[in-house]
Amino acid sequence: MTPAPVEVEPGLYDIPAELYHSDPIPGGSLSSTGARRIADCPARFKYFLDHPEPYKPEFEFGTAAHTVILGNGPELIVVDEQRWDTNETKARVAAIRAAGNVPLKPEARQRIDDMAEALASHAEASDLLTPGSGLAEQSIFWEENGIWRRSRIDWLRPDEIVDYKSARSVHPDYLQKAVNDYGYHQQDDFYRRGAVHLGLIPPTGTFKFIFQEKQPPYLVAVVELDFPARVIGGELNDRAFYAYAKGRETGYWPAYSEGVTYLSLPPWVERKYAEENS
Structure with a gap:
């Protein structure tokens, strides 16, 4: 059952993930995920707002990794059965999920x-997540320019935000693409804005990502985005805030473009054609 909206004052809250994701702000608030969607396509954002994504069991591995690495989260229950497709095991798994575990x-x-052990041996990552040096899984809510916003911070330190992500690879080329594809530069700006606005970190506070591979040897990389990446993330968020406010005011959530779109071929195709026919 989805919790009912409650009165929320701007600030930091230690609340269950389910309550955070249900959006307890009356009238709704904008999350970093929502800002990334709306910056890409307001119509797609509105669709997911009206049709929340169904629960996906494949997300459980990431949730479990966060629980072990950060020391905060749902209970992890091992189901030691070779097959999970029998009626008995399916019922047991469903009961575990229904209980929030x-x-x-x-x-x-x-x-x-094994991932947790590998991360513990990484000097910088383990230092960032030293027990007692921060708060795990904290939710923040704040209002700016008439728009309520919310974020759920993996690890909040007095001077920085730390976000842990499992990844297919921590090779710099892969991570560069992942940051752009998943909008992590927008997440950096969005979370930082909220934490600074609420006085949780100073304006000079940093945002560090800890990426870790999900396969042996579970390599780890600590990443901080450079200034241009953060500027672009901020501009995309500004675009999202404008589109969100406009959409709520008018009920109009446009797609990628209106009317006829004229497209060119990718630049590399044009270059290749020119080379072959010169």
């Missing part, structure tokens, strides 16, 4: 424990 196969639990 995460069912895991033994090999998945072992893999997460």
Whole structure:
């Protein structure tokens, strides 16, 4: 059951993930994920707002990794059965999920424990997540220019935000593409704005990502985005805030373009054609 909206004052809250994701702000608030969607396509944002994504079991591995790495989250329950497609096991797994916990196969639990061990041996990452140096899974709510916004911070330190992400690879080329594809530069700006606005970190506070591979040897990379990336993320968020306010005011959520769109071929195709026919 979705919790009912409640009166929320701007600030920092230690609340369950389910309550945060249900959006307890009466009338709704904009999250970083929502800002990334609306900056790409307001119509797509509005669709997902009206049709929330269904629960996906594949997200459970990431949730479980966060729980072990950050020391905060749902209970992880190992279901030691070779097959999860029997009626008995399916019922047990469903009951675990219904209780708000995460069912895991033994090999998945072992893999997460091995990831935690590898991260603990990474000097900078383990220092950032030193127990007692920050607060795990904190939700913040704030209002600017008539727009309520919300974020859920993995690890909040007095002078910085730390976000842990499992990844297919931590090679710099892959991470560069991932940051752009998933809008992590927008997330950096969005979270930082909220934390600074609420006085949780100073204006000079930093945002660091900890990326970790999900397969052995579970390599780790600590990443801080450069100034141009943060500027672009901020401008995309400004665009999202404008589109969000306009959409709420008018009820109009445009797609990528209006009317006829004229497209060119990719530049590399034109270059190749010119070279072959010169």
